[in-house]
Amino acid sequence: MSIIELATCVASGDATGVHRVLENATDVKALLEGKVGLKGATLLHMAASHGYPDVVAELLEFGADPNALDGDRLAPLGYVPEGHEKAEETREALVSRGAVDDAAYFTHSQPASNTEQQASYISKSFLRSVFVVFLLPFIVLLVWNGPWFCFCFVTTTTLFYFIAVGFFVTEITLRPPWYHATPGAKELGMVKLPEEWRDKVHDPKVNFKIDFENVEFQTTHGAYTLRGWYVPGKKDVAKPPKTSIVFLHGGGRDRRTWLRHLPMFHKRGYNCLLFDFREHGCSDGAMRGLTFGMKERYDALAACRFMKHVKKHDRVALVGTSVGGSTAIMAAALDAKLVDLVVSENPMLTCAHLQREHIANVLGGYFRHTKWGNFVFALFQRCCSSWLNLRVGNKPSKSCQAFHSVSKIGPRPLLLMHGTYDSTIPFEHSKKLFELAKAPKELWIAPGGCHVGLYDAFPEEFERRMFHFLGKYDAYAV
Template identity: 35%
Template sequence: MDVYSVGEIRRRGAPSVAKELKAGSERALASLRNVRSRSFNSLTDAQKNFLGEVKGKIKTELKSVAAEAEEFISTPHLLFRPMFMILAIGLPLLFPLFFIPLKILLLYIVSFLLWYVTLVAYFATEVAMKPPWYRTGLSLKAQPSYWKHCVHNPLEDLQLEFEDVEFQGADGRTLRGWFVPVPDFVENKSREKIMIVCVHGAGRDRRAFLRHSEIFAEAGYPILMFDLSEHGLSDGQGLGFSYGRREKLDVLSAVRYLRKARGAERVVVVGTSTGASSAILAEGIYPGSIDAIIAENPFTRPADLFRLHLNETLKNYLSQNQHHIMRRLTFWYFSRILLIRAGHSFRNTGAVDAVKNVKCPLFVLHGTSDEVVPISHGEAIYEAATCDVKAFWAAKDAIHCALFDKYPEEWKSRALNFLEQAVC
């Protein structure tokens, strides 16, 4: 760019000099842009060439590694001779066995197998006592679809006033639940002394009968919905359920609470699944404690139900014909582990045995499509019952604990008609 002296600027005039300075600046900028463009293009070409070389080298190396791996695999190395490896590694461990007396060796093998079979049985019974849906608290997550909107409390879901209650269980634990008195809009208060205890199934909580409670409330029956021990908000240590051993005592505690604290003259227990079997066990062991039972999909005995689900799990591994003895031994041993863990000792007794001592009216209802507790369990319990008033309803195509949702009006009419006949 040109440089002008003060005298020359005065001689030529400032406008003329300014014009020439501007033109010179534009030429300099254009030259700079041209140089930068050429430099950028050169740099880009260099990067492309470098990346191309790197990709080419990587591709070549990968081909080389693949060729070496293929050659290695095709060669009979020790790594690909598993039996030889097992023998080579295990021989020093097996060698002392040749010097052990046969009786001790057999005892060692039997003890080894029994330990691992027991370990598998322990985990199997853990799942049985804590099914996938087992949880404590009143969580709003992962609830069964048939509960629908009834997952909060009687007031929020059904506009029914309720009280939070708690009472002592037989083992000193605190049991908690909701007590729903007869609503103010019910004119006939003659049934206020006939109260209903609702008992949920394994892994669930008091909300299992929340959607049913409206039926009983509108009919004039006070209702107690509570959490079994180890469930919901009741005391527990996360032990799961005990197939009726603890639960039957919880039922009796709830009945006792209604009689002593609420002045109930008659108490009806409405239970589903474990709750149903526990109600039958409670009345069967302590006759006269309950005035009527509505038992929805109860199971006969703990081991019977456990063996059923074991059979479903192992049917593809232990065929009925080829492994008949092995199947029976496995099921017997696993079920005994369950009975011991659940506190039943070795006795496989349940609702189907206790129902013979039940003298109060009994209504058994079961879904024909129940895959958790097949309808044959409910039928067996009904057939074994010796009470004067008993009824059975096979709800076609209904699944476990969802008879009300399949046939809401029929469930309502059958339940209320039974109550009218049994306790009113």
């Protein structure tokens, strides 16, 4: 029995399935101590995070460590979701088998006092004090200049800052902290590279001794020059695939996102193109940030056009992750002749939808105590979404993001992949896209998988699903 089979039962809350797998397993300890996801969490962490007391009880019954730590030194108790209907039952199941809810148990330091613990939270009384402090100047204005002046001043100032803060939130969305734009650079940057790339950050020749060709081609809607690597497939393959691959990286990254995946495609004979979107890597740009697929979809189509018209490949599959995953869906819907298959890892429904979710995660707890607070917060989210749509060129009437486009891909094949531990784009996005898509379609929800980390967490399963899909539809004709 594999850890993937057990993880699938855990993620779905199937306590009976968990019992069956563990009962028939030859090495129960290895399964229970096995890590799922990049954070180093165990299956007990996963069960606790979903609020499955029955599954937690089964895992503990077979000897799971109730105080096992993940990479961030969090025990399963720290994973139990607040407010979940079965949160208390899950906690009781853990505590009854020895789980300790005390950071000092793990750090061997003295526990913090109540005062110190309370200081790490922003209380309602503190927020009320801040509100009163901000209100005092307006009271002075009211007394000094009269109610009409005070009303006009307060309304104008509030509206200005409301819109201004929405603009700056959108600025962070378009240029996230990991976005280091160097349009037109001669070499790819080496600053703050993601951990999952490890040391695969140079080029196919240096990292894997695979020959490649530096290429460039023009995109539309901006007339930028895009640059990348064309990597011919291995020549001595018994049955070379008919489909070639165009890889699409995520927002703020570059072509090296897919470099560590390249050997498994190369050895099977796939001709591959890894390139940088506009405003990324060595491709041209105007320092405007990423556009969540609105402009990048034209870059993806330009890459497909290069593969079909310049390199003379008959079929092209778009394989993208994160923003690249959404872009693959959007590009395929835009031109059915250039794109034959789509593989999309952790895509988003729309950029505005994702932005609203992140704003809610960061700020929602401070506002959602009253109906008035909910109203103001919803208005602020709408303001940010309007700014974002305006700046990326997405008019609601266009209906061209992944949420609107995925139904237009069929009857071309679509594979969606997502991890349940994705904190950047929740896996519910892929589930919804799968519901909207037309057949033929496939969905892989990987228990414990993180953002753009499915290959790193489950290399064998990733490889099996990827090439089963590509092989199944290699000669698929629409």
